[in-house]
Each structure stands twice: as structure tokens, then as C-alpha cells.
Amino acid sequence: MAAHTSTPHYDIVVVGAGIIGLAHAYHAHRRGLRVAVVEQNDGVVGASVQNFGHACITAQSGAAREYALAGRRHWLDLARAAGFWAAQPGTWCVARRDDELAVMAEFAAERGDDEVRLLGADEFRSAVPVPDAIGGMYLPNDLQVEPRAAAPGIARWLESEGVDFHWRTAALGFEPGVVRTSRGTLAAEHVVVAVGCDVDRLFPEPADDLLRCRLHMVKARIPLAQPLPGPLFTAWSLVRYSGFENLPSTPALAERLRRETPDYVAMDLHQMYTPQPDGTVLIGDTHDRAVSAIPFQPEAGFEALLTETRTLFGVDDVEVLERWQGMYTSGSGDEFLLTEPIDRVHIVTVTTGIGMTTSMGLGESTIARITESVTA
CATH class of the missing domain: 3.50.50.60 (FAD/NAD(P)-binding domain)
Incomplete structure (x- = not known):
């Protein structure tokens, strides 16, 4: 020091x-x-x-x-220099309903083949163990670090x-x-x-006008039919990130999620998964915003993440290793x-x-x- x-x-x-x-x-x-x-x-x-x-x-x-x-190249340069794990697996996004595929198709048309690759059901399921996938997309340029x-x-x-x-x-x-x-x-x-x-x-x-955004996060072992090839997005990702925000089909998808799963909308669920080098998977997350971050985590948030994990991958059990409250700064503009x-x-x-x-x-x-x- x-x-x-x-x-x-x-x-x-x-x-x-x-x-x-x-x-x-x-x-x-x-x-x-x-x-x-x-x-x-x-x-x-x-x-x-x-x-x-x-x-x-x-x-x-x-x-x-x-x-x-x-910043992409700097992550890779720093991983080599500093000796931490980094990978270039891209991001996979599963579609289980037609309205999700519609958003992905519009995104692919906007960005082009260098950034987005649309996948049919068989091709997606051969890479990602989601039994009821009807297709998806692959984003090859995304990175992952531990x-x-x-x-x-x-x-x-x-x-x-x-x-x-x-x-x-x-x-x-x-x-x-x-x-x-x-x-x-x-x-x-x-x-x-x-x-x-x-x-x-x-x-x-x-x-x-900034708030503290509290998250439910889980580290778990999931008995998957095959390991995840990289970070996995779901329908909830398509209504979260700004790149999808102005696509024509996004509002209809958001409305369907609000109608079918109001409890998840209330906890601002984002269902995504990042596999780790040790075989575990990081699962998240929910979002609760306030000026001060209270320490108490409702179990409903963790249960939502685990229920949706079991449903998505068609597994009966998820071995939870750790639960924690993540937090970041949140603004409205x-x-x-x-x-x-x-x-x-x-x-x-x-x-x-x-x-x-x-x-x-x-x-x-x-x-x-x-x-x-x-x-x-």
C-alpha cells in the first residue's frame, strides 16, 4: 500500500x-x-x-x-497480459415462440451476417441443450471473462x-x-x-436521480445434456437491451411477456446464463431499484430463476452453490x-x-x- x-x-x-x-x-x-x-x-x-x-x-x-x-481488443490484450481467463464464444439466444424469432430476424436484417447468424431448430438444439427451442440466433463477436x-x-x-x-x-x-x-x-x-x-x-x-439496482444472482451446477457453448440469452434479453428496443416486433413480445408472466415483469426478470471454466453456470437476474439498497432478498426472486432454469433445460434439479445480491448504478435516462x-x-x-x-x-x-x- x-x-x-x-x-x-x-x-x-x-x-x-x-x-x-x-x-x-x-x-x-x-x-x-x-x-x-x-x-x-x-x-x-x-x-x-x-x-x-x-x-x-x-x-x-x-x-x-x-x-x-x-473495447473488445483491449479485453483480449489484457487477458493475455494479466493472465485471466477470457474467451470468444459469442452469445447464443434461444427462441421458443414465434414472436421471439420475429425479433431475431429483424435484428439479423438490421445488423447483417457478420454480427448475427439466425439458426433453425435443429442447428440450435445441436449446440445448446434447450429441448423445446424452435430456433435462435448466434452473436459471434461477443466475449466472456471470468x-x-x-x-x-x-x-x-x-x-x-x-x-x-x-x-x-x-x-x-x-x-x-x-x-x-x-x-x-x-x-x-x-x-x-x-x-x-x-x-x-x-x-x-x-x-x-441515480438509484441502486439490486439483483438476485445464483451460481449453480445444472445437469445439462451437454455444456453450454457460451452465454445464453432468452426472450427476456430481447426486451432488455437497447439494440432490440426499436425493432418492429419488440413491443408485441414485451406485451406478451407482461400478459403471461406479470410476476416476472414486476421483479424485472432477465433470464440469462453464463457458463464458467469450472463447469458451473451463473444464473440471473432480477432488478429492484431504490436510493438505498436494503440487504433482504425475497426468496421469490431466486425461485423464479431456478424454476425457469428447470423449465428451459428440461431438468429436474439444479444444485445451487451460491446466492448473492449483485448491485449496480441505475439511471432513468x-x-x-x-x-x-x-x-x-x-x-x-x-x-x-x-x-x-x-x-x-x-x-x-x-x-x-x-x-x-x-x-x-
């Missing part, structure tokens, strides 16, 4: 060692800048390790899509590369070129504040909060659950923009 015996000066100080903060530290380091990371915990423990580890590139739109595409290893591995590698990490150190206040912490003061040309859900505690006004409340102090927050997907491209964009003055 770095000691603050004087006032160290850096080109970039990043507050927050989640994947958004680490991506900014990585890109600043790549530019040869002197970088420090301030983190209140003694390691990476937040949304970056609580999630699916899925870089869902293809299903994004707008700025999120640009960041996701730009969520509990990726961000911690990046932090260790950056530290070995000379980035200063100030663990168990809280940011208390900011001035132009200054971060006041619980262990002293750091000086910087620019400060990036990437603290996720806690941004409202440091900057309440720009974060006033743009997918990103990017603002400069104090001169040279930059808030960077992803306000929906696409932090892993967009982090590397977002970090590259931010650092390129703010460091023009550092390198000029």
Missing part, C-alpha cells in the same frame, strides 16, 4: 478500482502517464465481480455500442506495471488538481471518479453519467448493467479526451 508521507503528484488519479476505474487506469498507463488508483476497499468487491462476466457487444446501440466495439478473476487480475497487473494503488483509502473531497483522502492528499492533473453506486455520496447533485462538476475532476459512471461491456472503450475515450492537456 502506498504511503502518503508527502503530496504525491500524478497525471491521473482514478477513484474507484472497479472495472470502470481500472479501464481508465489502464488506458492512462498505456499512454505513459503516471497513474494512481484510490479504493476504499482492500480489493475489488463490487459490481465488477458480482456480474456475469459477459461483454455483450452486439446487443448495444448508440454510444454503448461504440464503446463496446472499441468475473471474479478479471478485474482483480487487471488490478494486480497494473500494480506490477507501476500504477500506484492506495487500497483501504477513502476519497473525502475534491478540488481542482487535488484529491483529499483518508490517508492524505494526492495531487493530479486530472481526476477520474468511477465509484459506481457510491457516486451520490461524493457528488449528490449530479447523481441525484442516458446509459452514462459523464460530467465535470469541478475543473479537471471527471465523473464517469455507467448507469445500467453494461459496465463490463463498455468499460474498455469508455476508458479509452475518456482518457484520450482529458489528457490532451496533460500531453500537450
